[in-house]
Amino acid sequence: MKISAIKELLDAELICCEENLNENVFSACGSDMMSDVLAYVKDQAVLLTGLVNSQVVRTAEMMDMRCIVFVRSKMPTAEMIELAKEANIVIMATKKRMYEACGILYSNGLVGNKVRDV
């Protein structure tokens, strides 16, 4: 699924790295526990989280993730945005809650580690 499709599906506000909206992600993970993310997520994924601190961006960077979506209207700090720009990670924010956001992406084809274009 293209990152631009995630933005539309979640009615999300783009915060940085617009130039990467055409990139694809192949899986997704919704979690506020970064160690769980580090344990289970595969390559080229999108992270949905309600946690706001710089370790969210570092975790995504370690996992080679392409995109972070902050749910429940959470907004990243200026420092987090700078880290994301350095790591070339798209950041966006949605008003939707975690459960709803994950459900929308899942039901639109972002299932497990399979590749499905919307």
Added chain:
Amino acid sequence: MSEALKFHFDVDGTDFTSAGQASVQIKKNLRQLGIAPDIIRRVSIAMYEGEINMVIHAGGGEADVTVTEDCIEISLRDHGPGIKNIEQAMQEGFSTATDTIRTLGFGAGMGLPNMKRYTDDIQITSEIGKGTDIVMRVNLK
């Protein structure tokens, strides 16, 4: 690569925000060396978990990474409280982290298991009141 390459980092234990900087730097260094992306990911995740552990449990420490033709070795040392029961600490879900740490996204009891998951070998020695040494190896061949 005929000689081993060594990288040293001091991990600041007073600033949770900056935790992980050494792992980010190692990731860049390994990329410059042309190491395969999946190896880089395994090394950086294992080291990142170690860095976070040092910051949240031990007040910081030191990290050394050695790259040879055969493997990448990550050595972490701290002078924290030590691990009372290493076997128990290796179980997924076991954690002594405080609720404060959990609100920061860590302390789920996945740190040491993740370090084991992403490396080919892990050796942990720890002494109560003196600190913990962890040596991890990721094979290149």
